[in-house]
Amino acid sequence: MKLILVCSLLTVLVSAHENYPPTPSCPCGRVYMPLCASNGVTYNNMCEFECAHRHLAQMGYHIGVIREGRCEEPSGFYEV
Incomplete structure (x- = not known):
C-alpha cells in the first residue's frame, strides 16, 4: 500500500515538472526494478x-539509463 502511494506521489511530481513531456501509457508489468534515466x-x-x-x-x-535504482529528484535532462 505504501509503495503504491509513493509511486502515485512520484508520478504527480514528475507530471508537474514543466520541462518534462508527458509519456504514453504502455502495457508494462508491475515489476519494481527502478532505473534512473x-x-x-x-x-x-x-x-x-x-x-x-x-x-x-x-x-x-534522447534519454539513456544512468544507473539502476532511483534518481534523487527530477532535475531536467543530462547529457547522454
Whole structure:
C-alpha cells in the first residue's frame, strides 16, 4: 500500500515538472526494478523506460539509463 502511494506521489511530481513531456501509457508489468534515466526521472522498470524512450525520441529527446535504482529528484535532462 505504501509503495503504491509513493509511486502515485512520484508520478504527480514528475507530471508537474514543466520541462518534462508527458509519456504514453504502455502495457508494462508491475515489476519494481527502478532505473534512473538521463532525464532525471526514475522509471519503475525497463519496460516503462523503453516506453518513455520511444515516445521522447519521437519528440526529438534522447534519454539513456544512468544507473539502476532511483534518481534523487527530477532535475531536467543530462547529457547522454
